[in-house]
Amino acid sequence: MIARVALGDRSAFDALYDATSPKLHAVCLAVLKDRPEAEETLQDVYIKIWQNASRYASNGLSPMTWLITIARNRSIDKLRARKSRPTSDTADIAATVASSEPGPESAAIRAQERRLLDECLALLADQQAGAVRAVYLEGATYADLAEREGKPINTVRSWLRRSLLRLKDCVSQ
Incomplete structure (x- = not known):
């Protein structure tokens, strides 16, 4: 070229x-x-x-x-x-530094995505929605969640897998 x-x-x-x-x-x-x-x-x-x-x-x-x-x-x-x-003065210096804040467009997109996720989570049963929130939004481990729910870890994994598939279907619609 x-x-x-x-x-x-x-x-x-x-x-x-x-x-x-x-x-x-x-x-x-x-x-x-x-x-x-x-x-x-x-x-x-x-x-x-x-x-x-x-x-x-x-x-x-x-x-x-x-x-x-x-x-x-x-x-x-x-x-x-x-x-x-x-x-x-320092005001001139501050004016030349790029902002690390998201722009209005990306903030609006992020808010819309968050709203969609909340709507899709609301379609899940409370226990499964809580499990998804705990693991994927709050950072809990599968073992922590299994202990908290008093369920075997494989049951928790199954909940999460089925829940994620339902979320995927909901978000893609």
Whole structure:
């Protein structure tokens, strides 16, 4: 694909972008620790790839190694430029740190999945639903559950297996 990009083939460039952008974005994000800046840097990386594809020489290195090197070097350049800028106060620093909180879309999806799981658990008998909650949501072991319920461990395993199959059917509907 890089050889075709060197000839100005836009469809090859699109295919190259589709195949490599997640990995190169991860490289930029790992160096910069700032999603917007990593996305901007990734754009610069692909401009550089478009302009310099003819310079790629297959000298034993994989094409992906060449692309990762471009992304890494461009990210390091951005990082150095960022560090050379004076910061006015800690509020500016806090604004550049990426949030670890889930975004609104993923939070909504997670809430919907939780609601669906709760509805499906409600369809199970109380004892089986409690067993599923204890083992898979609270971290109890099969042995703990068997002791708590006063049942043989194989009975508890059977409950859980049947319960999980019923949950799978419910969730897939």
